[in-house]
Amino acid sequence: MKPLNYAILKHFTKHGKSSVHEVMEVLKEDYENFKSFNKSAVINALMTAEANGLIAEIDADLDENGEVIIYYEASEESKNIINTFIED
Template sequence: MKPLNYAILKYFTKVSKASANDVMEALKNEYSSFKAFNKKDIKDALLTAEANGLIEEVAADLSDDGELIIYYQASEESKKTINSFIKD
């Protein structure tokens, strides 16, 4: 099993865009027992990936309960970089 941050990055190589909620839904079966598998830590991981140029913010929305939802995507170049360092 990959480290959680690696799994998050690999997820972005398989989708056109995703939010922290999408990441949590996609990875919950494998990673829900991890201490860092919570919305705050997932958002922190996404911000770190963005700061490192691996993903970029592409959209924002407001949920029905007033939560700001930020969507990210990995460019084709970023996907190649992620896939070259993190193998399936």
């Protein structure tokens, strides 16, 4: 099993626009028992990936509670970089 941060990056090579909630839903089955599998840690991983240029913030919205939901996506170039360094 890949480290959680790797799995988060690989998510963006197979899925389009995603928020923290969507990433967590997809990874839940494999990572729900990991101590670091929580919203705060996943948001931190997404922000780190964005700061490193591997994903980009492409949209934002408000949920029913008025909480900001940020959506990220990986470009084709970023997908190629991720796939070069992290195997399936």
